Amino acid sequence: RKIVPTGGDGGRGGHVIFKASNQAPKIEKLKLRQHIVAESGAHGGSNNKKGRKGKDEIILVPPGTRIYNRATRMGIRDLKNDGDEVMVARGGAGGFGNEGGRKQTTGIKGDRLEVELEYFLVSDIFLVGLPNSGKSQFMGAITNAQVPVTDYPFSTRYPAVGAYEYDGYKQMFICEMMSVSKTSREGHGLGVEFLRQLVRAKVIVLFLDAVTEFADSVKDGLNDLSEILKEYAPEEARYELCTVVNKIDATDKMKEIKKSLAKAGMPVFYISAKDKEGFEPLLEHLTKTCEARAHESLIG
Ligand SMILES: Nc1nc2c(ncn2[C@@H]2O[C@H](COP(=O)(O)OP(=O)(O)OP(=O)(O)O)[C@@H](O)[C@H]2O)c(=O)[nH]1
Ligand SMILES: [Mg+2]
Known part of the structure; x- marks a missing residue:
């Protein structure tokens, strides 16, 4: 066998x-x-x-x-x-x-x-701005994010992502980052390390306010933010920049401010988050820019 x-x-x-x-x-x-x-x-x-x-x-x-x-x-x-x-x-x-x-x-x-x-955070738009400039107020006015608004600086301690819905069915995501100012490099507030997170940004909004508690002038504030971003945002990120100056209701120096930013080299928008003023051109710019780059969300 x-x-x-x-x-x-x-x-x-x-x-x-x-x-x-x-x-x-x-x-x-x-x-x-x-x-x-x-x-x-x-x-x-x-x-x-x-x-x-x-x-x-x-x-x-x-x-x-x-x-x-x-x-x-x-x-x-x-x-x-x-x-x-x-x-x-x-x-x-x-x-x-x-x-x-x-x-x-x-x-x-x-x-x-x-x-x-x-x-890495997933969002189309990131708000990078001076402390107390009204980022949370703006988030609350246009998105579903629940970010507490406070009258003291650096109260937003974690990135907060919210959806802005428009045209009935479209949406884009906006993320409020923690605040930075010219002393952030020395570790003041929440430092600058978290700016590594901006890898996926399509638009970074440099967010300032017309009252400028945390900069010598609006123009200086914009320079501070631009420099910090240049230094600490990831090199591979391919974002577009624009500027928002908030709290236009709280100053009588708008003429000077606008003049000082005439050569900012990027689109500048003037708003009052509190009164919901000036939103339309800003939101139109943001949605158009994101839509033009929508296909990129398919790539890493
Ligand atoms: N007058 C005026 N005050 C505003 C406006 N927007 C926000 N504020 C006030 O500014 C203060 C700061 O607002 P937040 O929205 O908390 O500012 P933020 O930029 O998120 O600040 P942090 O994240 O805490 O650094 C609050 O007392 C708000 O009521 C505005 O358009 N006009
Ligand atoms: Mg905040």
């Missing part, structure tokens, strides 16, 4: 996959999971029984997360939108069984990779 071997193939190991999801926990939670290993494939069995494949390990991250190869610092994928996913480590192939007298092999080891994750 001839004995025919019947060892089935082993199952493949599970893959490790990162997936962007609006239901993901905050990215800090992943610090608790330093090592992520997908399940191994099961051994094959007699009677040509194939081993079960290992379960994939799918890690949910917030949309806006970038994944880098730690060793090369090369970007692997920008998981920008809900549902985007990338396999960072392929599960090993299962070995062949000796079924029918074929040569039996061991499986191939799965990938091992060290990755780094970095989260």
Whole structure:
């Protein structure tokens, strides 16, 4: 009697996959999971029984997360939108069984990779402005964001994203960043490091007020903001700039102010967030600029 071997193939190991999801926990939670290993494939069995494949390990991250190869610092994928996913480590192939007298092999080891994750805010427009200049007031006036307005500076301590809806069905996202002023470089207020976050900005609005508690003049305030941005915004960011001067209701020096900004080299808008004045040309400019660059949201 001839004995025919019947060892089935082993199952493949599970893959490790990162997936962007609006239901993901905050990215800090992943610090608790330093090592992520997908399940191994099961051994094959007699009677040509194939081993079960290992379960994939799918890690949910917030949309806006970038994944880098730690060793090369090369970007692997920008998981920008809900549902985007990338396999960072392929599960090993299962070995062949000796079924029918074929040569039996061991499986191939799965990938091992060290990755780094970095989260970048997702928004079309970012407000970068002087303390107490009325950014939160403006957010509250045009978006659904709930940002407290206070009469003291640096009260906004986290970036706040809100949607501005227009034309009945369209929307653009606006993000109020924490305030900066000329002393921020020395660590005053909330510093400047958070400006790294501006990678995805289509428009950065330099936001000032006509009363200028935190600059020597409106013109100086604009220079302070421009310089800080030049120094600390990420080099790869490709944003357009415009300026907003708020609180036009609270000064009688508008003529001088407008004159001083005549050569600002970018569009300048004058508004009162409190009285909802001057919004129309500003919002038209912002929506037009974002729409013209809408296709870019598909690229990283
Ligand atoms: N007169 C006048 N006051 C305003 C206007 N907009 C905001 N304010 C006042 O300015 C103060 C600061 O407003 P916020 O909206 O909190 O300013 P912010 O730029 O968000 O300030 P921080 O994030 O705390 O640095 C509050 O007392 C507001 O009531 C405006 O258009 N006119
Ligand atoms: Mg604020």
